[in-house]
Amino acid sequence: MTEKEPSVSSVALKWGFIFALVGVVFTLILMIAGLAENRWLSSLSYIILIAGIVIAMKNYKSQNYGYMSYGQGLGIGSLVSAIYGFLSGLVSWLYIEFVDPAYMTRVMDKQREAMITQGLTDEQIDAAVAMAENFQGPVTMILGATVITLRLFRVV
Template structure:
C-alpha cells in the first residue's frame, strides 16, 4: 500500500521550484552567462538537489510526522520536478518566442564553434547543425528542456529519496 500524496502541496512546491529556476535563468541572462552550458547545468543541478531535499524533508515533517518511505519520496520528487519543469518550460517558450528569439541563433553559433574547436571541419559542423535544425525552434527547445527536467528529476529524486527516507517502524500505521 502506498501513501496518497497531497497534490496541493506538490503543486505549491513545484511552483516555487519553477519560479526559483526561472529567477536563476533571468539572473544568468542579465549577467550574460546564460550560454555557458556547464555552469548553467551545475547551477540548475544544485538548485534541483536543494529544492528536492528541502521540499521532501518539509513534506516528511509536515505530512508524514517525520516518516516517509522511499517510494513516496521518489514519487514526490518526480511530481515536484514535473510541475516545476512545466512552469519552466512555459517560461522557456515565452523567452525564446518573444523576449529573446535571437538566443536560438546564438545557440546555433555556439554549437558550430564548439564543433570546429573539437576538430570537425566546417562541412561536418554544418551537417550536424542541419540534423538538429528541427529541434532549434522555441517549441522544440521547450520540449527538450521539459524532457531534460523529467530525466534529471527522475535521477535526482531517486538519489535524494535514498537519503531522506525514514520508514515508519509501526507497520500498522498509514504509510507515508
C-alpha cells in the same frame, strides 16, 4: 481518531512551483546577462531543483509525523522535477521566441565555432546545426526540458 495523511501532490505542487519560479528567475538572469552558455553557472539551476526536491520531501515528512515511503518520495521528486522542467522550458521558449529572437542564433554561432575548433568538417557541422534547429520549436523545448529534469531526478 486517526490523522489524515498529507497529499503527495499538494506538497509537490506547492514546492515545485516555488522552486520552479526561483529557477526560472535565475535562468532568465543568466540569459539576459549572456551567461547562459557558461556550463558551470547554468548547472547551478540543478542545485535549485535538488533543493526544491529535498525541501518538499522534508515538508511532507514533517506533515506526516516523520514518515515517508519510497513511493511517496519518488512521487514528490518526480512531480517537483516535472513542474520545474515544464515551467523552465515554457519560460525559455517564451524568452527566445518573443523577447530575444536572436538568442538561438548567438548560441548556434558559438556551437559552430566550437565544432570548427574540434576539427569537424563543414558537412558534419551543417548536419549538427540542422539537427539542433529541429529542437527549437515550442513543443520540443518545453517537453525536452521536462524530460531532462525528470531524468536528472532519476539519477539523483
